[in-house]
Amino acid sequence: SAVISQKPSRDICQRGTSLTIQCQVDSQVTMMFWYRQQPGQSLTLIATANQGSEATYESGFVIDKFPISRPNLTFSTLTVSNMSPEDSSIYLCSVVFWEGSQDTQYFGPGTRLTVL
Amino acid sequence: QQQVKQSPQSLIVQKGGISIINCAYENTAFDYFPWYQQFPGKGPALLIAIRPDVSEKKEGRFTISFNKSAKQFSLHIMDSQPGDSATYFCAASMLGYSGGGADGLTFGKGTHLIIQP
Numbered sequence: 001s002a003v004i005s006q007k008p009s010r011d012i013c014q015r016g017t018s019l020t021i022q023c024q025v026d027s028q029v030t031m032m033f034w035y036r037q038q039p040g041q042s043l044t045l046i047a048t049a050n051q052g053s054e055a056t057y058e059s060g061f062v063i064d065k066f067p068i069s070r071p072n073l074t075f076s077t078l079t080v081s082n083m084s085p086e087d088s089s090i091y092l093c094s095v096v097f098w099e100g101s102q103d104t105q106y107f108g109p110g111t112r113l114t115v116l
Numbered sequence: 117q118q119q120v121k122q123s124p125q126s127l128i129v130q131k132g133g134i135s136i137i138n139c140a141y142e143n144t145a146f147d148y149f150p151w152y153q154q155f156p157g158k159g160p161a162l163l164i165a166i167r168p169d170v171s172e173k174k175e176g177r178f179t180i181s182f183n184k185s186a187k188q189f190s191l192h193i194m195d196s197q198p199g200d201s202a203t204y205f206c207a208a209s210m211l212g213y214s215g216g217g218a219d220g221l222t223f224g225k226g227t228h229l230i231i232q233p
Contacts, residue, residue: 033220042205043160045220058220092159094221105150105209105221107159 002027002097004108012114013083020079021111023093028073030096034066037090037110046091049076083115120208122224130232135193137227139206142187146208149182150221151191154203163204164191196231203228 003026013019023032034046047057047068055068070076080087090110096103121140129135141149147168152160166173166180166189173180179192193200207221 035220042223042225043207043221045222048220090159103148104162104165105148106162107152110159112157 002029002095002106004093004095004106006091006093006108006111008111009109010112010114012116015084015115017083018079018081019083019113020077021091021093021113023076023078023108025074025095027097030073032070032076032096033094033105034068034076034078035092035094035107037092039088043092046078080113083113085115088113088115120206120222120224122206122227124227125225126228126230128230128232129196131196131198133196133231135196135200135229135231136190137204137206137229138188138190139208139224140186140188141208141222143208143210143222144187145210146222148209149180149189150207151178151180152205152207154205154226160205193229196229198231198233201229201231 005024007022011019032049035043036046037043045058046061046066047055049055049068049070051070051073065081067079078091090112092110093108094105096105119142123138150165151163153163154160164175164178164180166182168184171182177194180189182189204227206224209221210219
């Protein structure tokens, strides 16, 4: 498995501002994903972030709102831009490891964002 | 993303009993079916996962049963304990068998499990 850390663990922000969330992995990984978990809800995939290529966004998520960087195989950032209260969620990064005979996907601890 | 339907939404089980959570999927291209356990304020933790080439996988008290023809899979928690009280999510994706060919996960809506002492 892998050790995945996220910064910040939580933040309270004012509407209209932006927050950049960092995801650090202790091993090199090819594939990294960003998810959102709204209060009391399930997880929804925001985008796939592969090193060396542009992030691929899911329906309903756009690059201008959620720009992603993936500068190397152990690090990624997600920015939540021009925030509104509807962006209050837990944001999680996830990585895929090849273990045994299959890929396995692990999650970071999440960043709890509250927008006032 | 194709939908994954999870039931029940909430479940109360007596200590020592069997907890059963069910999921159904639509996309026959899915080849990775994990279950995640999430405690309040924490990220989801991988509990157990299965591939469609096996019908059952057991790890300790946790068992996944998989029915490829019915496109259904379930989580069984044997001898349920109060510490198992958490939210459980099933998920599915196309990961492939060769490493590095993963896709993002499609999650069920979650099951809030309470184990009564």
